[in-house]
Amino acid sequence: MNDTVRTELQGGVELPKIGLGTYRLNGESGARAIDAAIGASYRLIDSAFNYDNEGAVGQAVRNTEVPREELIITSKLAGRYHAYDQARDSIEESLFRLGLDQIDLYLIHWPLPKVDKYVEAWEALVNAQQRGIVRWIGVSNFLPEHIERLEKETGVLPAVNQLQLHPYFPDTEAVEYNASRGIITEAWSPLGRGRELLDEPVIKDIATRLEATPAQVVLAWHMARGVVPIPKSSSLERQVSNFEAQNLELTSEEVAAITSLGINGHRVLDIEPATHEEF
Ligand SMILES: NC(=O)c1ccc[n+]([C@@H]2O[C@H](COP(=O)([O-])OP(=O)(O)OC[C@H]3O[C@@H](n4cnc5c(N)ncnc54)[C@H](OP(=O)(O)O)[C@@H]3O)[C@@H](O)[C@H]2O)c1
Numbered sequence: 001m002n003d004t005v006r007t008e009l010q011g012g013v014e015l016p017k018i019g020l021g022t023y024r025l026n027g028e029s030g031a032r033a034i035d036a037a038i039g040a041s042y043r044l045i046d047s048a049f050n051y052d053n054e055g056a057v058g059q060a061v062r063n064t065e066v067p068r069e070e071l072i073i074t075s076k077l078a079g080r081y082h083a084y085d086q087a088r089d090s091i092e093e094s095l096f097r098l099g100l101d102q103i104d105l106y107l108i109h110w111p112l113p114k115v116d117k118y119v120e121a122w123e124a125l126v127n128a129q130q131r132g133i134v135r136w137i138g139v140s141n142f143l144p145e146h147i148e149r150l151e152k153e154t155g156v157l158p159a160v161n162q163l164q165l166h167p168y169f170p171d172t173e174a175v176e177y178n179a180s181r182g183i184i185t186e187a188w189s190p191l192g193r194g195r196e197l198l199d200e201p202v203i204k205d206i207a208t209r210l211e212a213t214p215a216q217v218v219l220a221w222h223m224a225r226g227v228v229p230i231p232k233s234s235s236l237e238r239q240v241s242n243f244e245a246q247n248l249e250l251t252s253e254e255v256a257a258i259t260s261l262g263i264n265g266h267r268v269l270d271i272e273p274a275t276h277e278e279f
Pocket of ligand 1: 020021022023024046047109140141162163187188189190191192193194195198213215216230231232233234235238239241242
């Protein structure tokens with residue numbers, strides 16, 4: 001089994017099969033939790049300007065004994081900064097807050113189609129990549145039509161599209177579209193925020209067969225679909241257990257059974273990328 005997920009876009013991008021979400025990991029305790037996760041072998045760390053925790057992520061990067069070049073630090077451009085000059089400044093502010101010389105992966109957080117400035121924002125990300133302050137660039141919550149427009153107007157495809165995905169919202173079409181363009185899909189809220197999803201009988205039955213936890217089964221389902229989940233946990237025990245999900249092998253029938261939970265499923269947050277306004 002491969003240990004990484006790759007795309008040839010942007011000269012080649014390679015991500016671990018699972019990363020760490022950091023929403024609500026802030027301040028001292030947040031930095032400690034992120035540091036612990038790095039100690040537990042996480043190498044892909046998610047963050048965003050809007051989580052107000054780029055400082056905590058930077059602190060964890062400085063604290064750890066893991067060499068900087070092994071870590072893939074992600075941040076995201078907030079919706080209020082899509083205008084080109086503001087996007088450029090905001091990327092630089094992310095660097096200052098992180099205290100790093102380079103951000104490994106920088107994403108546009110939401111497309112905000114009604115504002116209609118995401119192409120400008122993308123041009124600022126392309127420029128940041130050319131200047132070397134960002135290594136790889138991508139998007140989040142982008143629909144195929146938004147990605148097609150980026151390609152048409154700038155000629156540069158995102159290496160990553162981070163989407164809300166979990167068994168209640170498997171969005172197989174979006175995953176297949178991204179794969180067809182060579183774009184790596186990351187899953188946000190991969191555990192459906194750890195609520196009723198983990199009590200679903202189909203997931204619990206597979207967990208019993210594999211002597212695993214329901215959360216591990218859900219994370220293994222993402223990885224079986226070629227998707228990179230970024231579960232958040234403040235607890236070292238759950239971080240370790242989530243990370244070990246990459247050792248589980250589901251059968252294709254099990255993957256299909258979990259995907260079928262999405263037939264009557266729903267997004268955990270009722271937000272549509274086509275209309276959502278988040279600044
Ligand atoms: N791009 C976007 O628009 C967007 C939007 C939302 C989130 N994100 C990113 O995606 C990351 C993950 O999404 P998320 O934080 O919304 O949800 P999530 O990772 O699906 O769920 C996190 C919740 O599940 C709990 N949990 C973690 N591991 C568990 C386990 N093994 N068993 C039971 N419960 C467990 C956590 O509690 P404990 O901490 O107590 O373990 C937390 O309450 C975020 O942190 C953020 O980095 C991106």
